[in-house]
Amino acid sequence: xxxxxxxxxxxxxxxxxxxxxxxxxxGAFAGLAIEGAHDLSGAAAAFxxxxxxxxxxxxxxxxxxxxxxxxxxxxxxxxxxxxPAFPGRRLILQLFTVPLALPAIVAALGILALYGRAGYFAGxxxxxxxxxxxxxxxxxxxxxxxxxxxxxxxxxxxxxSLGTIPADQWRLASQLGMSARPAFRLxxxxxxxxxxxxxxxxxxxxxxxxxxxxxxxxxxxAATTLEVAIYQAxxxxxxxxxxxxxxxxxxxxxxxxxxxxxxLGANAVGDANLPLAPxxxxxxxxxxxxxxxxxxxxxxxxxxxxxxxxxxxGLEADLGRLAGEEAVRRATxxxxxxxxxxxxxxxxxxxxxxxxxxxxxxxxxAGSAMSLLEHAADTGAGFVLVVPPIVLGAGWFLAxxxxxxxxxxxxxxxxxxxxVMAMPFAIRAIRPAYDAASERHERLCLALGISGWTxxxxxxxxxxxxxxxxxxxxxxALSLGDLGVIALFGSDSVQTxxxxxxxxxxxxxxxxxxxxxxxxxxxxxxxxxxxxxLGREGKS
Amino acid sequence: xxxxxxxTAAHKGLTVTLDGIAFSYGESSFRFDAEFAVGRxxxxxxxxxxxxxxxxxxxxxxETPDAGRVLIGGIDIxxxxxxxxxxSMVFQENNLxxxxxxxxxxxxxxxxxxxxxxxxxxxxxxxxxxxxLAGKEKRLPRELSGGERQRVALARVLLRDRPILLLDEPFxxxxxxxxxxxxxxxxxxxAEREMTVLFVTHQPExxxxxxxxVAFLDEGTIAAAGPADDFFDRSGPDAFRRYxxxxxxxxxxxxxxxxxxx
Numbered sequence: 001x002x003x004x005x006x007x008x009x010x011x012x013x014x015x016x017x018x019x020x021x022x023x024x025x026x027g028a029f030a031g032l033a034i035e036g037a038h039d040l041s042g043a044a045a046a047f048x049x050x051x052x053x054x055x056x057x058x059x060x061x062x063x064x065x066x067x068x069x070x071x072x073x074x075x076x077x078x079x080x081x082x083x084p085a086f087p088g089r090r091l092i093l094q095l096f097t098v099p100l101a102l103p104a105i106v107a108a109l110g111i112l113a114l115y116g117r118a119g120y121f122a123g124x125x126x127x128x129x130x131x132x133x134x135x136x137x138x139x140x141x142x143x144x145x146x147x148x149x150x151x152x153x154x155x156x157x158x159x160x161s162l163g164t165i166p167a168d169q170w171r172l173a174s175q176l177g178m179s180a181r182p183a184f185r186l187x188x189x190x191x192x193x194x195x196x197x198x199x200x201x202x203x204x205x206x207x208x209x210x211x212x213x214x215x216x217x218x219x220x221x222a223a224t225t226l227e228v229a230i231y232q233a234x235x236x237x238x239x240x241x242x243x244x245x246x247x248x249x250x251x252x253x254x255x256x257x258x259x260x261x262x263x264l265g266a267n268a269v270g271d272a273n274l275p276l277a278p279x280x281x282x283x284x285x286x287x288x289x290x291x292x293x294x295x296x297x298x299x300x301x302x303x304x305x306x307x308x309x310x311x312x313x314g315l316e317a318d319l320g321r322l323a324g325e326e327a328v329r330r331a332t333x334x335x336x337x338x339x340x341x342x343x344x345x346x347x348x349x350x351x352x353x354x355x356x357x358x359x360x361x362x363x364x365x366a367g368s369a370m371s372l373l374e375h376a377a378d379t380g381a382g383f384v385l386v387v388p389p390i391v392l393g394a395g396w397f398l399a400x401x402x403x404x405x406x407x408x409x410x411x412x413x414x415x416x417x418x419x420v421m422a423m424p425f426a427i428r429a430i431r432p433a434y435d436a437a438s439e440r441h442e443r444l445c446l447a448l449g450i451s452g453w454t455x456x457x458x459x460x461x462x463x464x465x466x467x468x469x470x471x472x473x474x475x476x477a478l479s480l481g482d483l484g485v486i487a488l489f490g491s492d493s494v495q496t497x498x499x500x501x502x503x504x505x506x507x508x509x510x511x512x513x514x515x516x517x518x519x520x521x522x523x524x525x526x527x528x529x530x531x532x533x534l535g536r537e538g539k540s
Numbered sequence: 541x542x543x544x545x546x547x548t549a550a551h552k553g554l555t556v557t558l559d560g561i562a563f564s565y566g567e568s569s570f571r572f573d574a575e576f577a578v579g580r581x582x583x584x585x586x587x588x589x590x591x592x593x594x595x596x597x598x599x600x601x602x603e604t605p606d607a608g609r610v611l612i613g614g615i616d617i618x619x620x621x622x623x624x625x626x627x628s629m630v631f632q633e634n635n636l637x638x639x640x641x642x643x644x645x646x647x648x649x650x651x652x653x654x655x656x657x658x659x660x661x662x663x664x665x666x667x668x669x670x671x672x673l674a675g676k677e678k679r680l681p682r683e684l685s686g687g688e689r690q691r692v693a694l695a696r697v698l699l700r701d702r703p704i705l706l707l708d709e710p711f712x713x714x715x716x717x718x719x720x721x722x723x724x725x726x727x728x729x730x731a732e733r734e735m736t737v738l739f740v741t742h743q744p745e746x747x748x749x750x751x752x753x754v755a756f757l758d759e760g761t762i763a764a765a766g767p768a769d770d771f772f773d774r775s776g777p778d779a780f781r782r783y784x785x786x787x788x789x790x791x792x793x794x795x796x797x798x799x800x801x802x
Contacts, residue, residue: 447629450623451652
């Protein structure tokens, strides 16, 4: 049956984007396979007790981090949704977006500045524990950092799903005189329950593939994850066989988790209309208000603490001297250039996948199954979660080391991997807007014959400007702060800010590191603020 | 307005033929066999889910039939993309791009890339004046009322000047008086251009007001079709009378009150 729709250029674009991602992932796998085949017995021998211990710790810290992030987030989100007039609510929510923009290495430094052996709280903590405060390295450090990142994220996601409860349900509940408990059970919990697997799954995946936090806060072999072990095997021990074994294990692990989560129904609920007015139909009781308020303040302090510590310790550094340093300037320029390119690539690839997915979904008949291509466009970016940046980097590192100078291709690797790594976030920012715009415009565009570039510039761009800017800023901030690929490929000739920061930490120049962290954190933050403002400006 | 050599208006409609169309959508399946005569206004009526919108979507090319052919003016248009079909369609909502001015929204009917010359702008202004929106070129859709927005869509229909006009309940959300105005506008446009009009409606009085023919859809197929006068007569098809609710003598009796020939 011939279709009346001409070949949609969006689908072509999607295929090209998928191809690029496939090359990136395929190349890494090829590198691993060649290396594994080259030294089969070595790779097999690398599956030893150490490897299993590392794997066990990887899962254990991820599970704990998820629990400690998601369970409080449920309560905090509920508290925030119950009190639309809570003083500073908007500010709190904005503050909760900061960890998303904050590079992991900056947060790690902030946490160390606060809870570390020589941190601001060391005296208090030593007094509480009776004896010298040992610092927060190891599992506790990893958990604190993961919760710092993921509690605000999960809170915002839960709050978003609570926002999808129609105002009529609240009106009804207040008319029926529902108190807090049944209102939670009957109205809020079903929505939160639906969002829970998706949110918990996301947090778990982020923790299982977390690299920088474990590298900087994990202590020794007792608190090492697979990703950090891969890095060490390549950069320090130069043991390719072990790196292959670790990488395979990491892929298998993440793959199993993803499959399990998909089975659990980890699909987030569809996008509903956000209610226009804040709901105040159910007034919370006095006790509940106090509890909710306390909860919000605690979460706020926990999230704001490391940020404040970053600022304070950063200001103590000799910022003038740092800014004048040649190495710092070079690293700043390198970081900015690579991040710009990565963000551009990321948003372009994301848009191509989003558009292709939508075009394929529209073409598909209702009730019929998704084609393989549509599946790929739908979940293509998710592969990045399964194949984490370090794994990609390790694969290419092994593949290229016999052909070329691996350190020379650092820029290409950083841009490519960071772009793909940021895609899930960019897609999250862009897809709802794209699909909603398409819902409104699709038939009209078809009827009037508006397609291709004309459609992109005339119809799609105005409604996508803002989400694209948001996606771009996110991608750029993520890329700017990333210490994954650059940790593998970085060298004296190609240094980014996070790489330089790590080097200063390693050589115990803590004040320098704190100053750089402040600089990096501020840049990332400003980026997100500016892009957000730009997007809003264009909309009105 | 140009005329052809034999003196007929160039805008005269074309027949629309559905030849053995089969289509399924999820659980529902549809079969359509029909011919809509040149230059007639046909009211498409029937219960929800009976396939009224599907029928229009198949003709417009938004849906592809599983089997059968859609012929317009005797030509199979199965492989023709929606924008190239000799068809304009007005939807219930989302007929306009919210971020584009009234002028741009209408102008898209002339150039999908919105490259409008001076002559095009004059044509746009004329079309807007014809639908009663003169001087509102620069407005944004959100500054217009619901009725005005549908007038903009009709102005674009004028500009596109296609022989077939499909209306998918475009006035359903308007109040009674406004709806009558809009129907009269459609009837007026039809009188000038003589296109073939298919319009979906739930309101019997709409059909009586401007419908020349009625096609009654039930359970995914065209259960009855014929001149509107016959339908609103006591002798109309039973299923149709059940659908509109047998109003006793008022069905026939109201005919001379509400009916307005165009």
